[in-house]
Amino acid sequence: MEVLLALMIGILYATGIYMMLRRSLVKLIIGIILLGNGANLLIFFLGRITKGAPPIIPGDAKVFSEAFADPVPQALILTAIVISFGLQSFAIVLVKRAHTVVRTDDLDEMNATDEDS
């Protein structure tokens, strides 16, 4: 399971960065989304994966006696997912506006900001 997840995270990061390096605006957004998912899975993974051990304490005990799943990474991921959802929706609208105004999907042609004025 760990090896699979590690491979999965690696692939998500690699494809995400590869897509961000392409010139197309749409592929840029896909790259951002993949990278975000990779980061979320990484938090989950590094918070140690524990199967079938919810962090609920028995009524008669004061401390945990066995290994339990850490709830903090899940809270972090939830926050990160909400934030990246907001940013991705903004990105899609921005790219649509940019495409309507500049009339191109190619990042290399977006060089009005580098012109000497």
Add this chain to the structure above:
Amino acid sequence: MTQQIILYPLYLQIAISVILMFAWFKISFQKVFSVIGSFISVGLAGWLFYEVWVNGTLTVQAGNWEAPFGITFVADTLAVTLVLLTAIAGLAVSIFSAGSVLRDRLRFGYFPIFHFLLLGLNGAFLTGDIFNLYVWFEIIIISSFVLITIGGEKAQLEGAVKYFTLNILASMIFLTAIAVLYGLTGSLNMADLAGKVAAIENRGLVEITGILFLIGFGIKAGVFPLYFWLPASYHTPPFAVSAIFGGLLTKVGVYALLRVFTLIFSGDAFLNKILIIIAILTLISGGIGALVQNNMRKVFSYLIICHIGYMIAGLGMLTEIAIAGAIFYLIHDIVVKTNLFMLSGVVYRIKGTNSMRQLGDIYAKWPKISLLLFIPLFSLVGIPPLSGFWPKINLIKAGFAQGSYITVAAIIFASFITLVIIAKLWAEVFWKKGEELPFRKHFGYFDKMTTFKRWQFVFPVALLSIVSLYIGFGAEHIQELSARIAAELMNTEGYINTVLNTAK
């Protein structure tokens, strides 16, 4: 409950934003309310600063969860100084926005978003939890995305695409770094992390985590070689937006670097060496970049990059005197850079362009305003006794003490090149006989404005110039403040004990 005053600046900003949102189309109300709110926020920040100056570091635990488990807010001297500077710069830019930003742009929620940006900045300075810092960073960048695209001109959208991509990439790298750090230590509280990271035996892994943080914050701070988004985007939005971005957004990156590399990864020889190299290259490349630019705002954008190098150099040397120099420079830089972009806004309204080739004879027509604009420009260069001069003494002294002569040479080179650039800018913009520019029919020229409107342009520039003059002439006070901050940053026990409540 004096501890609660840490949160007052945050409460105030969020209250202002929410109230402004309910008055979405009432532009005049929004202007007045935003300026009044900014005045109150300066008062609150001043109060917080005074409390911390007298009583030492304050902390508040959100929801009363004890320190390493809940989210902690920490107001140490560095944080409250930056909150105070944010409030002052926010006040100036709020007044400047009321005068300079077009009504069509204000109708799309400019002021509420502006106050959300200030909220994010205050939160980032005050939090003591690394994941919470990430959340505040996201609040800052989402607000800045809206501010940079408001209006939707072609250049703006192109600049925004670049700004957006690199900033979101920086956030992802920051998040990755947090994930690795959590995997290593199982904690998110920065004071708690300090002890736990120091105890890790696998130093290679710690250094890699440090590098991830360095890249994430470095993109935001605009250090070499990660700065290319900055000059591509900072000259596109309205002048008021450039001012708040130029003054504060890159400085949040610097603040995060200062905090993380003094508290969590302190004293790692490898990371310090990298910081020094980056600082030297930033100083040189930023300076040379500014030399060849022709648009005033692009010149200032490159100068932001160049001067970030001073602060990174101070951090890299990591002695008390070097950190004091970096902090002093940070204080000076926030005020001056905000002022410079507002200054270019004033020049734009006088002549209708920002191109240095076409500008000219402003001194002949507007001698008093030129004299006012002289103050921020030459404070930036640091001609004694103006404010940019004093922090460099600390930095150069620290450089000699460590025997790192290349750093000293880079610092002197960057000051010299700044002098050349500002002298050139002064000659081109203020002294030269300018071109006869075509008259623009629907453009609000400065000489056609009412006196009230003109004051909305001149007052914020004058306000920040006075602050700059105070930093220059009252350098003793600022030096005392920087030395205290540097002592707090270098001796982290005080911070850790206050947060974790272990002293008692």
